[in-house]
Amino acid sequence: MAATSPRPLAPRKRPRQARATATLDAIFEATIQVLLRDGPQRLTTTRVAERAGVSVGTMYQYFAHKQALIYTLNERYLEALAERIEACCAAQHGTRANRMVEALVECYWQAKTERPEVTRALYRSVAELDNVALVANFAARVDRATTAMLASASDHAPADLDSVNRTLVTVIFGTVRNAFERNLPEADTEGLRRHLVTMCKALLDQTAGQSA
Amino acid sequence: MAATSPRPLAPRKRPRQARATATLDAIFEATIQVLLRDGPQRLTTTRVAERAGVSVGTMYQYFAHKQALIYTLNERYLEALAERIEACCAAQHGTRANRMVEALVECYWQAKTERPEVTRALYRSVAELDNVALVANFAARVDRATTAMLASASDHAPADLDSVNRTLVTVIFGTVRNAFERNLPEADTEGLRRHLVTMCKALLDQTAGQSA
Amino acid sequence: MAATSPRPLAPRKRPRQARATATLDAIFEATIQVLLRDGPQRLTTTRVAERAGVSVGTMYQYFAHKQALIYTLNERYLEALAERIEACCAAQHGTRANRMVEALVECYWQAKTERPEVTRALYRSVAELDNVALVANFAARVDRATTAMLASASDHAPADLDSVNRTLVTVIFGTVRNAFERNLPEADTEGLRRHLVTMCKALLDQTAGQSA
Amino acid sequence: MAATSPRPLAPRKRPRQARATATLDAIFEATIQVLLRDGPQRLTTTRVAERAGVSVGTMYQYFAHKQALIYTLNERYLEALAERIEACCAAQHGTRANRMVEALVECYWQAKTERPEVTRALYRSVAELDNVALVANFAARVDRATTAMLASASDHAPADLDSVNRTLVTVIFGTVRNAFERNLPEADTEGLRRHLVTMCKALLDQTAGQSA
DNA sequence: TATGAATGAGAATTCATTCAT
DNA sequence: GATGAATGAATTCTCATTCAT
Numbered sequence: 001m002a003a004t005s006p007r008p009l010a011p012r013k014r015p016r017q018a019r020a021t022a023t024l025d026a027i028f029e030a031t032i033q034v035l036l037r038d039g040p041q042r043l044t045t046t047r048v049a050e051r052a053g054v055s056v057g058t059m060y061q062y063f064a065h066k067q068a069l070i071y072t073l074n075e076r077y078l079e080a081l082a083e084r085i086e087a088c089c090a091a092q093h094g095t096r097a098n099r100m101v102e103a104l105v106e107c108y109w110q111a112k113t114e115r116p117e118v119t120r121a122l123y124r125s126v127a128e129l130d131n132v133a134l135v136a137n138f139a140a141r142v143d144r145a146t147t148a149m150l151a152s153a154s155d156h157a158p159a160d161l162d163s164v165n166r167t168l169v170t171v172i173f174g175t176v177r178n179a180f181e182r183n184l185p186e187a188d189t190e191g192l193r194r195h196l197v198t199m200c201k202a203l204l205d206q207t208a209g210q211s212a
Numbered sequence: 213m214a215a216t217s218p219r220p221l222a223p224r225k226r227p228r229q230a231r232a233t234a235t236l237d238a239i240f241e242a243t244i245q246v247l248l249r250d251g252p253q254r255l256t257t258t259r260v261a262e263r264a265g266v267s268v269g270t271m272y273q274y275f276a277h278k279q280a281l282i283y284t285l286n287e288r289y290l291e292a293l294a295e296r297i298e299a300c301c302a303a304q305h306g307t308r309a310n311r312m313v314e315a316l317v318e319c320y321w322q323a324k325t326e327r328p329e330v331t332r333a334l335y336r337s338v339a340e341l342d343n344v345a346l347v348a349n350f351a352a353r354v355d356r357a358t359t360a361m362l363a364s365a366s367d368h369a370p371a372d373l374d375s376v377n378r379t380l381v382t383v384i385f386g387t388v389r390n391a392f393e394r395n396l397p398e399a400d401t402e403g404l405r406r407h408l409v410t411m412c413k414a415l416l417d418q419t420a421g422q423s424a
Numbered sequence: 425m426a427a428t429s430p431r432p433l434a435p436r437k438r439p440r441q442a443r444a445t446a447t448l449d450a451i452f453e454a455t456i457q458v459l460l461r462d463g464p465q466r467l468t469t470t471r472v473a474e475r476a477g478v479s480v481g482t483m484y485q486y487f488a489h490k491q492a493l494i495y496t497l498n499e500r501y502l503e504a505l506a507e508r509i510e511a512c513c514a515a516q517h518g519t520r521a522n523r524m525v526e527a528l529v530e531c532y533w534q535a536k537t538e539r540p541e542v543t544r545a546l547y548r549s550v551a552e553l554d555n556v557a558l559v560a561n562f563a564a565r566v567d568r569a570t571t572a573m574l575a576s577a578s579d580h581a582p583a584d585l586d587s588v589n590r591t592l593v594t595v596i597f598g599t600v601r602n603a604f605e606r607n608l609p610e611a612d613t614e615g616l617r618r619h620l621v622t623m624c625k626a627l628l629d630q631t632a633g634q635s636a
Numbered sequence: 637m638a639a640t641s642p643r644p645l646a647p648r649k650r651p652r653q654a655r656a657t658a659t660l661d662a663i664f665e666a667t668i669q670v671l672l673r674d675g676p677q678r679l680t681t682t683r684v685a686e687r688a689g690v691s692v693g694t695m696y697q698y699f700a701h702k703q704a705l706i707y708t709l710n711e712r713y714l715e716a717l718a719e720r721i722e723a724c725c726a727a728q729h730g731t732r733a734n735r736m737v738e739a740l741v742e743c744y745w746q747a748k749t750e751r752p753e754v755t756r757a758l759y760r761s762v763a764e765l766d767n768v769a770l771v772a773n774f775a776a777r778v779d780r781a782t783t784a785m786l787a788s789a790s791d792h793a794p795a796d797l798d799s800v801n802r803t804l805v806t807v808i809f810g811t812v813r814n815a816f817e818r819n820l821p822e823a824d825t826e827g828l829r830r831h832l833v834t835m836c837k838a839l840l841d842q843t844a845g846q847s848a
Numbered sequence: 849t850a851t852g853a854a855t856g857a858g859a860a861t862t863c864a865t866t867c868a869t
Numbered sequence: 870g871a872t873g874a875a876t877g878a879a880t881t882c883t884c885a886t887t888c889a890t
Contacts, residue, residue, distance in 0.1 A: 463766075464763060464764075465764070547763075548763045549763075551676060551759075551760045551762075551763035551764075552676065552677065552763070554675070556819060559817055559818060559819075560818070560819070563818050584827075587824070587827045587828075587831070588831070590820075590824060590827075590828065591827070591828050591831040591832070591835075594811055594814045594815055594818065594820075594828060595807060595810070595811045595814075595831075595832065595835065597810075597814050598807075598809075598810030598811040598812070598813055598814030598815070599806055599807045599810040599811065600810070601810055601813065601814065602806045602807075602809050602810030602813065603806055603810070605771060606771065606772075606775050606806065607768065607771075607772070608802075608806075612799070612802060615796075615799045615802075615803070616799075616802065616803050616806060619799070619800070619803040619807075619839055619843075620803070620807065622838070622839060622842055623803075623807065623835040623836070623838055623839050624835070626834070626835055626838030626839070626841075626842070627831055627834060627835050627838070629838075630834055630838070631831075
C-alpha cells in the first residue's frame with residue numbers, strides 16, 4: 001500500500017451507504033475470525049478478504065494498508081468499550097462509592113466476557129501494532145469517566161482521587177486480562193470477581209479522606 | 213486460538229561444548245535486542261543471527277524454526293521468574309501473611325522492572341505463539357509456591373486458600389502487566405504499588421477464617 | 425518409498441481467464457525446458473518462473489508447492505498419453521490380435537519418441553515424487569483400454585486375458601523405457617522394435633485358448 | 637566439497653583396514669535406508685552420517701562430495717549385478733539357447749527381487765546423477781557376457797546375434813523395472829515372468845539362422 | 849583421524865500491494 | 870467501483886561443505 005510515512009491509520013473512506021457499512025462490518029468480522037482461526041501470524045489480507053466475501057482490491061478501497069485495518073479494528077473495539085464504560089459511569093453518578101466499584105467491575109467484566117474469543121483475538125492483535133497512542137487515548141477517556149464518577153460519590157472523598165482512580169482502573173483491567181491469559185475456568189472466575197470487588201472497596205475505605 | 217501445527221518447540225540440541233553455550237546465549241540476547249529495537253514484526257531470523265554474530269545456519273542448529281526460538285526465549289524467562297518467585301516464597305515461610313504479600317508484590321515488581329524493555333519485549337513476543345501451555349505451566353508452578361507460602365502463615369488461615377491465592381496472583385500479575393501497557397510514569401507507579409499491597413492485605417483480612 | 429507428507433498435489437486454482445490459461449501453459453513448458461537444460465537437480469522455482477516469463481508469486485498462485493508442479497506436469501503428460509493409447513485401442517476394435525499388438529507398440533513408441541528429450545526429462549523428474557498413485561492410475565486406465573481391445577479380437581481368445589494383457593503392457597512399456605535409458609542409437613532402435621512386436625505376437629500365439 | 641570440475645566420482649581412499657571397510661559398508665547401507673525412508677529429496681549428508689553412526693566429517697574422508705557417494709553406491713551395486721550376470725552366463729556356456737534365456741531371466745529377476753526396497757531405492761537415486769557413463773558401462777559389460785553366452789549355444793546361431801542379444805537384454809531389464817514401477821503383486825509377478833521367458837524363447841526361435 | 853559446530857549461498861515460500869480488465 | 874491475477878521483495882529454512890578442536 002502507499003508507503004507514506006507516517007501512514008494514516010484511519011480508514012480511507014467514511015462509509016456513506018448502507019452497502020459500504022455492511023462491507024466494512026464483514027471485513028471487521030472476518031478479521032476477527034481469521035485471527036481466531038489462524039492466529040496473528042496468518043492474518044493475511046487475502047484470507048480476510050476471502051472470509052469477508054470481498055476481493056482484496058475492495059479491502060484496499062477501505063483501508064490504505066493492513067496496519068490500518070488492524071488499527072481501526074482495535075480503535076472500534078476500544079471506542080465501543082469506552083462508550084460502555086462512560087455510560088456505566090454516568091449511570092452511577094451520585095451513588096455511593098461501593099456501588100460504583102461494583103458497577104465498574106460488572107460492566108468491564110461483562111464487556112470482555114460477552115464474546116471471549118473476540119477479546120482474546122484482540123488482545124493478541126494489539127501486539128501487532130504500535131498501539132501506544134491507541135491505548136493511551138483509551139486510558140485517558142476511561143480515566144476521565146471513572147474519575148468524574150468517583151468524584152460524585154455521595155459518601156466518599158479520597159485524599160488523592162486521581163491516584164486511587166488510576167489504581168482501580170489498572171487493577172481491574174489488569175486482573176481481567178490476566179484471567180483471560182490464564183484461561184481460568186468459569187467456576188474460578190466467579191470467585192475471582194467477587195474478590196476483586198472486595199479489594200476495590202477496601203481500597204476506597206482505606207483511602208477515604210473524610211466521609212461526606 | 214491459533215492452530216499452530218504440532219511442531220516441536222524445544223531446542224534442537226543441548227549444547228555440549230562451551231562454544232555452543234556461548235552461541236546459544238548470544239542468540240537469546242540478540243533476540244531480545246532485535247525485539248526491542250525493531251519490534252516483533254521485524255524480528256527476522258536473519259536479523260537475529262546477524263546481531264548475534266552467527267550465521268543463520270547456526271541458529272537453525274539450535275532451533276528447528278523461528279517459533280521455537282521465541283518459545284524457548286519465553287520459557288527461559290518464565291523459568292527464571294518462577295525460580296525467583298519460589299525463592300521469595302520459601303524465604304517467607306512461617307512469617308505473617310501481610311509480610312508475605314508485601315514480599316510477593318515486591319519480588320514480582322522488582323523482577324519485571326529491572327529490565328523493563330525486556331519485559332515489554334517479551335510481553336509482546338508472547339502474543340506471537342500459542343502460549344497456553346507455557347503460561348499454564350508457569351501459573352501452576354507459581355500457584356504451588358504461593359499456596360505453600362500462604363498455608364504456612366503464622367497468623368492467618370483463609371477459609372478457601374486456593375481461591376484466595378488465585379486471586380492474589382491474578383491481581384498482582386495482571387496489575388503489573390497493565391501498568392506496563394499503560395506505560396505509567398515512575399511517580400504513579402510507586403503509588404499504584406502501595407495501593408496494590410493494601411488491597412491484597414485487605415483481601416487476606418476479609419477472607420481470614422480464624423486467626424491462629 | 426519416500427514418505428511424502430500428505431500435501432495436496434492438485435493445482436491450486438483452475439484458470440478462469442484466458443490470461444491464466446496462457447500463464448499455466450507457459451509454466452508447464454518452462455518446467456520442461458529447465459528440466460532439459462539443467463536437469464532435475466537444478467529445477468528451481470525461480471528458474472522455472474524466469475523461463476516462463478512470470479514471477480515466482482504467480483507460480484505459487486497455481487501450485488501450492490514445487491512438488492505439485494512436477495506432479496501436475498507428469499499427470500498432464502500421462503493423461504495425454506493415456507488418451508492416445510485409448511484412441512489407438514478403440515481404433516483397433518474387432519481387428520486381428522496381431523494387428524492390435526503392432527498398433528499398440530507403434531502408438532506407444534511413437535508417443536515416446538516424438539519429443540524424446542521431453543520423455544527423458546519426465547522419466548527423470550518422476551523419480552522426484554511419490555508417484556505410486558500417478559503410475560497406478562495410469563496403469564489402470566491403460567489396462568482397461570488394452571484389455572477391452574484384446575477381448576474384441578476377431579481371431580483370438582487367450583485363456584487368461586488379464587494376465588496376457590498385463591504382460592504385454594509391462595513388456596512394451598518397460599522395453600521402451602529401457603531403450604531410453606540405454607540411449608540406444610536410432611539404428612538399433614528399429615530392430616528392437618521389430619523384435620518386440622515379434623515377441624508380443626508370439627505370446628499371443630502361445631496363449632491362445634482356441635481360435636475364433 | 638572440493639568443487640573441481642570435472643569432479644572425481646570415485647571414493648577418496650581405497651579401504652585398507654577392516655575398520656575402514658566396515659565404515660564404508662555402514663555408509664552405503666545408511667544411504668539406502670535414508671533413501672527408502674525419506675526419499676531422494678531428503679537424502680542429506682547429515683542424515684546419512686547420523687544413520688551410519690559416523691560424523692559428517694568422517695563421511696567426507698571417504699567421499700569428496702555427495703555425488704561421489706551416490707555414484708559409488710550405484711557403481712558398487714551395478715558391479716555386483718554385472719558380476720552375477722557374468723557368472724550366470726559363464727555357467728551356461730555351451731548349453732542350449734532356451735536354457736540360457738531361462739537362466740538369464742531367473743538370475744536377473746532374482747538379483748532384483750532379493751532386496752526389493754534396495755532395488756527401488758537405487759532406481760530412484762540414479763535419477764539424481766549423470767548416470768549415462770555408469771549405465772553405458774554396465775550395459776557394455778552385460779552385453780559382452782550375454783553375447784558370449786549366446787554365441788556358445790549348442791543349438792542356435794541367430795542371423796544377427798548382436799541385435800537379438802540387445803533385444804533380449806533390453807526387454808528383460810525393462811520388463812523387470814516396469815514391474816517394479818507398477819508395484820505388481822507377488823501373484824501377478826510369477827505369471828509375468830513365465831510369459832517373459834516364453835517371449836524370449838520365441839524370439840530365439842524366430843531369429844534362428846540355422847541349427848547347429 | 850574423527851568430530852560436529854559453524855557457515856552461507858541458495859532454495860522454497862509468503863504476502864502486502866498494485867493495476868489491467 | 871470491484872475484481873483477482875500478477876508482482877517481487879522479504880522471509881524462512883536447507884544442506885553441502887569446511888575447519889577448529
